[in-house]
Amino acid sequence: MMSPGSGISLDPWFDNYADRAAGLSASEVRALFAVASRPEVVSLAGGMPFVAALPFDKVRSSVDSVLATQGAAALQYGSGQGLPRLREKIRDVMAEEGIRAGVDDIVVTTGSQQGLDLVAKLFINPGDAIIAESPSYVGAMGVFRSYQARVEHVEMDDHGMIPEALRERIEQLRDAQVPVKFLYLIPNFQNPAGVTLSASRRVEILDIAQDNGILIVEDNPYGLLWFDSPPPQALRSVDDGGVIYLGSFSKTFAPGLRVGWVVAPHGIREKLVLASEAAILSPSSFAQMVLAEYFESHDWKAQIDIFRGVYRERRDAMTNALSSYLPDIAHTNPAGGFYLWLTLPEGLDSKDMLPRAITELVAYTPGTAFFANGQGQRHLRLAFCYPEPDFITEGIRRLARVITEERELVDTFGPASSETPVAANLESPPPEVS
Amino acid sequence: MMSPGSGISLDPWFDNYADRAAGLSASEVRALFAVASRPEVVSLAGGMPFVAALPFDKVRSSVDSVLATQGAAALQYGSGQGLPRLREKIRDVMAEEGIRAGVDDIVVTTGSQQGLDLVAKLFINPGDAIIAESPSYVGAMGVFRSYQARVEHVEMDDHGMIPEALRERIEQLRDAQVPVKFLYLIPNFQNPAGVTLSASRRVEILDIAQDNGILIVEDNPYGLLWFDSPPPQALRSVDDGGVIYLGSFSKTFAPGLRVGWVVAPHGIREKLVLASEAAILSPSSFAQMVLAEYFESHDWKAQIDIFRGVYRERRDAMTNALSSYLPDIAHTNPAGGFYLWLTLPEGLDSKDMLPRAITELVAYTPGTAFFANGQGQRHLRLAFCYPEPDFITEGIRRLARVITEERELVDTFGPASSETPVAANLESPPPEVS
Numbered sequence: 001m002m003s004p005g006s007g008i009s010l011d012p013w014f015d016n017y018a019d020r021a022a023g024l025s026a027s028e029v030r031a032l033f034a035v036a037s038r039p040e041v042v043s044l045a046g047g048m049p050f051v052a053a054l055p056f057d058k059v060r061s062s063v064d065s066v067l068a069t070q071g072a073a074a075l076q077y078g079s080g081q082g083l084p085r086l087r088e089k090i091r092d093v094m095a096e097e098g099i100r101a102g103v104d105d106i107v108v109t110t111g112s113q114q115g116l117d118l119v120a121k122l123f124i125n126p127g128d129a130i131i132a133e134s135p136s137y138v139g140a141m142g143v144f145r146s147y148q149a150r151v152e153h154v155e156m157d158d159h160g161m162i163p164e165a166l167r168e169r170i171e172q173l174r175d176a177q178v179p180v181k182f183l184y185l186i187p188n189f190q191n192p193a194g195v196t197l198s199a200s201r202r203v204e205i206l207d208i209a210q211d212n213g214i215l216i217v218e219d220n221p222y223g224l225l226w227f228d229s230p231p232p233q234a235l236r237s238v239d240d241g242g243v244i245y246l247g248s249f250s251k252t253f254a255p256g257l258r259v260g261w262v263v264a265p266h267g268i269r270e271k272l273v274l275a276s277e278a279a280i281l282s283p284s285s286f287a288q289m290v291l292a293e294y295f296e297s298h299d300w301k302a303q304i305d306i307f308r309g310v311y312r313e314r315r316d317a318m319t320n321a322l323s324s325y326l327p328d329i330a331h332t333n334p335a336g337g338f339y340l341w342l343t344l345p346e347g348l349d350s351k352d353m354l355p356r357a358i359t360e361l362v363a364y365t366p367g368t369a370f371f372a373n374g375q376g377q378r379h380l381r382l383a384f385c386y387p388e389p390d391f392i393t394e395g396i397r398r399l400a401r402v403i404t405e406e407r408e409l410v411d412t413f414g415p416a417s418s419e420t421p422v423a424a425n426l427e428s429p430p431p432e433v434s
Numbered sequence: 435m436m437s438p439g440s441g442i443s444l445d446p447w448f449d450n451y452a453d454r455a456a457g458l459s460a461s462e463v464r465a466l467f468a469v470a471s472r473p474e475v476v477s478l479a480g481g482m483p484f485v486a487a488l489p490f491d492k493v494r495s496s497v498d499s500v501l502a503t504q505g506a507a508a509l510q511y512g513s514g515q516g517l518p519r520l521r522e523k524i525r526d527v528m529a530e531e532g533i534r535a536g537v538d539d540i541v542v543t544t545g546s547q548q549g550l551d552l553v554a555k556l557f558i559n560p561g562d563a564i565i566a567e568s569p570s571y572v573g574a575m576g577v578f579r580s581y582q583a584r585v586e587h588v589e590m591d592d593h594g595m596i597p598e599a600l601r602e603r604i605e606q607l608r609d610a611q612v613p614v615k616f617l618y619l620i621p622n623f624q625n626p627a628g629v630t631l632s633a634s635r636r637v638e639i640l641d642i643a644q645d646n647g648i649l650i651v652e653d654n655p656y657g658l659l660w661f662d663s664p665p666p667q668a669l670r671s672v673d674d675g676g677v678i679y680l681g682s683f684s685k686t687f688a689p690g691l692r693v694g695w696v697v698a699p700h701g702i703r704e705k706l707v708l709a710s711e712a713a714i715l716s717p718s719s720f721a722q723m724v725l726a727e728y729f730e731s732h733d734w735k736a737q738i739d740i741f742r743g744v745y746r747e748r749r750d751a752m753t754n755a756l757s758s759y760l761p762d763i764a765h766t767n768p769a770g771g772f773y774l775w776l777t778l779p780e781g782l783d784s785k786d787m788l789p790r791a792i793t794e795l796v797a798y799t800p801g802t803a804f805f806a807n808g809q810g811q812r813h814l815r816l817a818f819c820y821p822e823p824d825f826i827t828e829g830i831r832r833l834a835r836v837i838t839e840e841r842e843l844v845d846t847f848g849p850a851s852s853e854t855p856v857a858a859n860l861e862s863p864p865p866e867v868s
Contacts, residue, residue: 013701018556018559021709024556024709051506051509059501060501067490071490075488075688075691076689078690110692111714113714121452121454121580123450123452125452254510255509255715256507256510256511256719258544258717258718265447271451271455278573278576279577280544280547280548280692281689286691287720287721
C-alpha cells in the first residue's frame, strides 16, 4: 500500500479521495507477477481457464449468426437486468446444479465479479462484518474492503467451513455489536483451498444463517467442474429466500466476454438491477447474444465434460508430481475446480520464498493473499487450470527444489518468521523439517 | 422511490441494506417507458445511437479477424487497465479533439458509465457535494446519489455553465463547509440541454476550478458528433493535471460492446485501475480486440462523418417541425449530439403531461429526470438520435397536439402547479399562453 507520505508528495489530489479509497491497494506481489508472465516461467499462480479447449468453430458460428441476424440489436444498449433469452439459458445451466429459479430472479452482470461488487455496494456500511472462509477468494475480499467492511475469517477443514466455528464467530460479533451483513461462501472446489463444503454442513450452515438472520452469498464459479462426481446440491437450491447466488460463464465458457449473473430474493434483486444500471447502464448486448446463441445451438454439456477431463488430467499431474517431488508436504486434494492449497514446513514463508521461486522459473500465489488479517505465510495456492500437464510436473519439480533449498536455509540459519500455521485443521499438521 | 413501509412488508432483508442503498431508486417514469417502447409510439425519449448506420460488413470482418487470429486471447481475462493496443487507438480518437495523452494515462472501462462509477466511488464520501450543470445527465446523478453525494446544480444558458454562478456556488458551499469533490461537466452538446460550453467560459471555468482546488470531470461522449464545426477544445487538452476525462465508443461506434475510457492524472489513474479490478477484474478482451481491429482496419473518421450527417438531418427534422407545429415554444438549438431541451408554456407540467403524450403515441423525457432537486417540471428533453426524420416530424406533430390540449386545459381550469421555470437563462422566457 502506498504510504501517506509518498502519496502526498506524488499525488496532488491525495487529500480528496473518499475514505473508502484507503481500501484500494495493489497486491504486494503484483510486480513479481509481471515477471512471472515470461514464457519460461511455469505459472501455477493465475486462475486463467484453459479456453483453448473451446470449440472455436462453434464460437465463430455463434458470433456470425448473431451479427448476421441481430446485428443492430447486438450493438445497441440492452436492459439493465440482462437479455431474457440469455436468462433462460442461465436457468438451464443452474438446473444442472439443482437450482430452480425464475427468469425474473436473474440479473446478468459483467462477470460474477460485478455481481460481488453490486452485492457489496448494496449491503456494506463502513465497519460492517462479512464472514468468509479461512482462506477466501482474494477478489472478494478486495471488493469488501473497497466498501470498508471488515472480513471475519472462519476456520475450515477438508469438509469446508466448520459450523461450530461459525456459530462462535457470530456470537462474538454479536457481543461486540458488529453488524454481520452476509456470510460469503465458495462451497464447491473453493478458491483457494480446493475443498468442498460437505452436504451435512450445508444444511447446518443454512440453519445457522437462518437462526441468526444472516444472508448467505454463495459464489459458485466452479460447481460444474467436478472430476468424479457432482458436489452436494447448491445452498440456493435449498433456500431461495436467504441466499444470493453468484454464477459465471467464465469457467464453463470463457472469461473474455465478461458475463456472469446473480440470483437473489425479489427485493434484493430489484435493488441489484438499479445498482447495476447506475454502474454500467446495461451489460453488453453483444456478449449476451453470443452466449445465448452458443448455449442454444451447441452441446454445452458435452463441452463442460471436455473441460472436466482437461482439468482432471491437470489435477492428476499436480498431485502425482507433489507425491513424487514433495512427498512429505501437506496439501488439499481437490475433487474439481482449479486450485490446490499447500502448507509449507514450519519456518518457511511463502511470500519471502516467491522471488527465489521465480528465479527458479516457477510461480505460485502466496497464502497471505487469501487472508484479510495478514495470515497465510505458511501456505500457498497452486493453480492447475492453465499449464499443460507436462509443464505442471516440471513446475512442481522446480517448486520442490525451491522448498528444499529454503528448508536447508532454515535448518542452517533458523526461521525467518515464527508464525504458527493458520487454518490449522485444513490438513494434517505438516511434518517437521527433517 | 419505495416507501419504507411497503419495503418492510415485502422485503425481509430491508433492514440490512447499506445506507447508500437509499440512493438507488427507480425512475418514476420507468413504467411509462415500457409502454412507450411499443412500435406505434414515436419515442423521442431514449438516447439510443442509430447503430444501423454502421458498416456491418466491416464490423463482421473485424470480429472474424479477431476470432481467426487471436481467439484464445480474446476469450481470456485481460489486464485491469485495458488492452494497450486499444489504448493506442483511443489516443488517436482523442487526438481528433486536441487531447494529448499517454497510453499509460488511459483506463478502459465497461462503457464510460463505469468510468463515472469508479470516479464517484474513489472520491465521494457521504454528504460531499458534486457540482453539475442545471440540468445534468440523469445517469451521472444516479451514480453520485448511489455514493450519497449531494448534487449542486449551477445555472447554464445557451453558452453552457455560467462562470459567475459557479463562483458563487463554490463560495456558498465553502461557507457551509461542504467539501466539493469535483465539478461534473458535459461541455459538448450537453445531455439533456443540447448546449455547448463556449471557448471563453472553458478558460474561465478551468481558472475557477484551479483557484479553488476543485477537480473537473469532463464527460464527452458527443464531442465528435458536431454538425457544422467542431466545438471548442476539450478542457483536458488544456489542463492534464486537474481534469478527469471520460470518453466512450458508444456514440462513435456502438454501445453494445460497452467500451469507454477514463483519462486521469497519474495518482488518480492508479487508483482507478485498482477500483476497476475490484469491480470487474478486467474489461472484456473480446470487445476491446474487436474495437481495436475495427479502428485499425477501417476509416473510422469517415464513419463518424456519416454519423454526423445522420444526426444533422434528424436535428433539422426536429427543429423544422418545432418551427412548424410549435412556433411559439422555446427550445435550445443543438449544434451536435443527440438532444434538444424544450420549455413548456407556464402552467404546464412535463411529467403530468407524459401519460397523455403516450396516449397520443409520442414519448419524451420529463425535465425532472435531469435535476437532483425536483425542479424541471416546465422542461422536457427531446432526443433526435434514433427515429428516422419522418417519424421525428410526426412525433413533434403529435407533441404539438398534446401541448395545445394541455394549454386549453390550463386556460379553462388553471395551472396544475405554480412552479416557476428553472434554468431561467437557458432560453428566452417562453411566451405567455395565448
